[in-house]
Amino acid sequence: MKVEERIKELGLVIPDSSPAGGSYTPVTQEGNILFVAGQIPIRNGEFVYTGKVGKERDFNYACDAARLCITNLVAALKAYLGDLDRVKRVLKLQVFVNSEVGFMKHHLVANAASELLCDIFGEKGQHARTAVGTNQLPMDVTVEIEAIVAVTQ
């Protein structure tokens, strides 16, 4: 099944890609490897999920934030590639979770991101991953996710 069909079946809407939130480029490429800038849970220019997990925000809130990061990752890939079927393999995610000391389920928050990615790309979405906590993310967003992706040429 084509990626766009899966996205439709999942009931997802991939937005237009957000402009980079700084002096950088959303995607760079060398050979058939793409480096995708850190994605945050932003929608229509608004920071949708902010605050720390473990105190003012709960686990499910962080999972929703992680899923929106993935939606924005897919938007960035679509804007760069045109055709999402050019994704050959998602190689790696790095997931940063804005969290209180004592919150220890960063890997479970990351699962929400990983599972959505596999729902969208199937086997090509299966990736290596690192998930860590941090005491603070830019604009106090709850999750930030960067990716390395292989594409067909």
Next chain:
Amino acid sequence: MKVEERIKELGLVIPDSSPAGGSYTPVTQEGNILFVAGQIPIRNGEFVYTGKVGKERDFNYACDAARLCITNLVAALKAYLGDLDRVKRVLKLQVFVNSEVGFMKHHLVANAASELLCDIFGEKGQHARTAVGTNQLPMDVTVEIEAIVAVTQ
């Protein structure tokens, strides 16, 4: 000398690779570059080293944790490659140390990891590296290490 011989000389036992602790893949590959998921200090399914350096845990404890991460990294490579002599070069480590504000020796903790890697792989183990602190890691593990590795094809 072959890598397996070095490992024997060092008195190390490389365990069977742990299953991924989430919805991800331990190793992905594009061309001859491997992306290895973040390794934690786990043994036989048990979190062996937990807690923060600088308060409840001391420097040597963190170094032991870092070495166990490397043992698990080698296990992941062995499970994926079959033959550890297929490792051409360890390209990069990223080392996250679960630490209190005020602990500043993350790079020295990372040295424990780096030196074991060089003991195992010799010159092929010499890598670029980033070492940083974090206020919290998943399951409160003391160290987490991810790697990018070149292999012969």
Next chain:
Amino acid sequence: MKVEERIKELGLVIPDSSPAGGSYTPVTQEGNILFVAGQIPIRNGEFVYTGKVGKERDFNYACDAARLCITNLVAALKAYLGDLDRVKRVLKLQVFVNSEVGFMKHHLVANAASELLCDIFGEKGQHARTAVGTNQLPMDVTVEIEAIVAVTQ
């Protein structure tokens, strides 16, 4: 314009590359991709910018720290490549900012790094980027930056 000429026009002095601050290698290469170890704001062996943004250090101080990291990144590339015109594209930066909870402008600190890189390398300096906070960096440095860079062969 050649990179060295831009550097002269900017009034920058690229120092000799610092030795690695641990058991690692400043730069590794596979194919035409370089992995550059985390750069810190060090000069002549001295940690020039230390402390956390948001309390004892202000925003501009952190930007200066980020720029010194980039200067040291360029020094590492020059030591490795000999000729900086061999840089084909800066693919990715990862920027860690040593910061207090509540400081939320990590991306703006990272802009200082990104903009200097583009001043030096022009379009070839345009990169993908991730910027995050951390509760502590090695030796309490204010910023640490790692890079992935494509080179001509």
